Amino acid sequence: MSDNVAFDIVIVGGATVGSLLACSLAQQDLRIALIEPHYPAQVLDDAPTELRVSAISPYSQEALENIGAWHLLPENRISPYEFMHVWDGTGDGKIHFSAADMGIPCLGHIIENTLVQSALHQRVKSFNNINVFSTSLNSYTVDEDEVSVLLDNDVTLSAKLIIGADGVRSKVRELAGIDLRVNPYFQKGLVAVVETDLPHQDTAWQRFLPTGPLAFLPLANGTCSIVWTLPSDQADYYLKMSEEDFNRRLTEALGNKLGSVRVKSQRAAFPLSGRQAESIVQKRVALVGDAAHTIHPLAGQGVNLGIKDALGLVSVLTDVVPQALGDYDVLRRYERSRRGENLLTEKTMEGFKLLFGNTFSPIQILRNTGLNMVDQLDPVKHSLMRHAMGL
Ligand SMILES: Cc1cc2nc3c(=O)[nH]c(=O)nc-3n(C[C@H](O)[C@H](O)[C@H](O)COP(=O)(O)OP(=O)(O)OC[C@H]3O[C@@H](n4cnc5c(N)ncnc54)[C@H](O)[C@@H]3O)c2cc1C
Structure with missing residues (x-):
């Protein structure tokens, strides 16, 4: 791959939320770069059960079905x-x-978790408009027309939009200077x-x-x-x-x-910790999943909320001309559609935690x-x- 490769969208972080987002966007005619150092995720048939599991909601199941990842999950390891x-x-x-x-x-x-990521990575491979870079984001700069992205392997990319799906310690969020409210x-x-x-x-x-x-x-x-x-x-x-x-x-x-x-x-x-990014969009920048928020795991909703972010963003970007993908007005529509539910879920989880932690x-x-x-x-x-x- 030569230097200065042009894409429509760069997604940083290819765990569950970033990979699902990449596959959903790839169903439109967009050129996507997915940056993930731990790609591809693989699970051997006889590997012991992983410590990190998630309760995948029916909504998230449907999202995985729609991009053809659900049927790739090994039936003998998923538990309804x-x-x-x-x-x-x-x-x-x-x-x-x-x-x-x-x-x-x-x-x-x-x-x-790794089984879901492995199924998603198999789907990622099948899209020829997704290019995966098995490395990390180093830095990026945003200008009027595009975002320029430097990877840790010194490759530079350009795109109309960069999406941070890079988890709790999101570098995309940090470089955008977006504050995080931490509880x-x-x-x-x-x-x-x-x-x-x-x-x-x-x-x-x-x-x-x-x-x-x-x-x-x-x-x-x-x-x-x-x-x-x-x-x-x-x-x-x-x-x-x-x-x-x-x-x-x-x-x-x-x-x-x-x-x-x-x-x-x-x-x-x-x-x-409960965390909420002060905003989840800027011109040419959007955040999804744990990069945007984390909540208490008591209702097993974290990854499910992230998947809703991903689909919310896809629905806003659908039918937008490539030149306008990073426009602030477009991205604000995504922010408005997701802020309410994300904040409400965080507050509900905190309410439960306080209510049940009370010994009065x-x-x-x-x-x-x-x-x-x-x-x-x-x-x-x-x-x-x-x-x-x-x-
Ligand atoms: C104990 C516990 C139990 C939980 N149980 C549940 C549950 O039952 N149900 C549920 O829905 N949620 C649960 N959650 C929450 C859930 O695990 C997270 O919300 C979810 O994994 C977040 O997914 P993500 O894709 O947004 O981020 P992550 O899974 O954190 O993925 C971020 C990805 O970004 C990559 N990355 C990071 N930095 C860079 C960089 N600079 N360049 C390129 N890539 C980068 C990483 O390699 C990683 O693959 C639980 C959480 C905890 C702590």
Whole structure:
């Protein structure tokens, strides 16, 4: 590839959101550069279950189907879940969601992140109007007519628009000088794969504890992927704890719901913060996914929101002449279409976190009563679930 290659759009970051965006844009007649140092993602058939998994909503499933990536996911490693059971660890409040009650086959699928990326990368390869550069963004400058992009391998590209799909520490966002509003939760999400005495029953289990929620997500091979939100120092302590002690604490934390629990993988913990970029567009620059926002993982919505960003941007760019792709007015339409939902989801997650972290007994009683009331009200319950499913 020679220097100074011209494209319509440069996408920086080719994990789930960036790759899905590239495939969706490639369905239009656009020349796309995708910059991703970890391309292509590959998972061996017999590779152990990855620690990072996501609950992929039906909305995101449809997006993956529309670009031909869904059927590339190995059936024996994707886990549809039919039920979700949420309960309060300090009382008798509970809420149970059932796909059958809503007349749908499942509420979503639990899938390893790398499997989704690998399926997307296979699709990326099939588009001859996507050029992948397996390197990192170094810098870029924006002028009246175009954006000039320098890659770490010294290749320079030009385009009408640069899109940052480069995650939490987005360089696209940093170089644009866009501030990030950060709300540190002082918590970490501890993740691991575990085996349970009782079967997971195709159910996503979530127990709210004063220290944070504990989720058991059902995997296709009968094990569960856990996301255990804990104060940061406690998470660090639990990472180092012997397996025996960890298993005992984890079994207790889930209230013995699935019998004894045994960890079957390494343990890892990710610091959690709510983040919102002050703006998600500038002239010739747009942000999507974690580059634009991160939220608490308690409702498993992060990547699903990112996919909605990607499709929101595609719909705004559809039918725009290539010269106008980076116009501020065009990009503002994307920003207006996404800001409301992204902020609302962030605030809702923070509200849940505060509500369930509260040990003041009147709040506990109200919370438990409220959960049980909602559990009895199918229309309210179904509407909550439809929202979470992106429908
Ligand atoms: C513990 C935990 C559990 C979670 N569970 C869920 C869940 O159940 N459901 C859900 O929807 N979400 C979940 N999330 C959130 C979800 O993982 C993220 O929202 C999602 O992975 C973000 O995807 P992305 O493509 O925007 O960014 P990323 O996955 O962060 O990808 C960014 C990409 O950009 C590339 N990149 C970075 N810098 C550069 C550069 N300079 N040049 C080129 N490329 C670059 C990186 O290599 C990377 O591939 C969870 C998060 C955590 C922490």
